[in-house]
Amino acid sequence: MRLAAVLWVTASWIPALLGVGPALGATASPPVIRILEPSAGTLVAAYPVLIRGTVTPPDPDLRVTVNTWPTLMLPDGQWATLEELAPGTHELVVEGRARGAVVSRTVQRVTVLGPAPTRWPLPLRGGAQWAGLGMDRAVPVGTAPFDWTFRLTWWEGVTEGELDPEGDGRLSRHLRGGEGYTHRFPTPGLYAPRLRYTDPGGRVVTQQGLVLVFDRAWLEPILRAQWQAFVTALAQNDLATAAGLVEITRRENFEPWRALLSPQQWQRVAAFFSARPLGWVGLHGYLATFQLGSESEEIGIEFTPDQGDGRWRYYLRDALLLGAVLATEH
Known part of the structure; x- marks a missing residue:
């Protein structure tokens, strides 16, 4: 009996020490994380450094981080991020996190060649800025088919370059400074465009990019369910x-409203929202937008990846709540 108790206690605390949740540590095989790029032993000469891979099996509750920073993820288990690593050797710690615990981990060393550029001739995206953890500001985002519009910015003597828009070597476009271009990504996926150019010092440089294309058929139902859950919680005063x-x-913008409105007012606000249909507008930058009600009402609601864990959540605007309160008080 004592031996059995010791074995049971040991089986319980070892996963905890490792940061692995009890259920996954005790009964299920952990997800498998693979780093596809950069491959082990290679020297990286493209900047910023592209780190991408897969996790199997895919799990909607699992997020992949690189050195604790969330990555961009697609529902099929693809993940990627761009990291501005200084020249030298770095250790990449890639972890899968689910339900507050680390459930899988892999480590790989990467050597980055130098010197790294301090400015980039190809701004990879426009639109709304995104300052989320691991959500690189330079990542264009859209739903398939996605038209990426870009131009080569002339600076300090860089006037032309060769772009591989999908990063797989199949296509090449010659870019001239100041001219606008468009490339269409027909299907969802993570794409890794690369621009090769010669800097004023005569050095050939590769600028690495990342483009994230979602499947609307996957994303839209998730966001609709998020909105319905939010409205239901308001109606129940939860x-x-x-x-x-x-x-x-x-979230801090929501806190004053919690103290201000009564349960009856929340119910009226929820009824106001529930009575209006939700229509998809589009994904621009990292803001997925819906039209609430008729076009004449001009009510927009937005969703974005959470800066804490990367999950899609409602991007609350005070004006929307204020408008709903005023409309229901008459």
């Missing part, structure tokens, strides 16, 4: 749940 469905940087 404001803690409602707050948890708001993107983390907007």
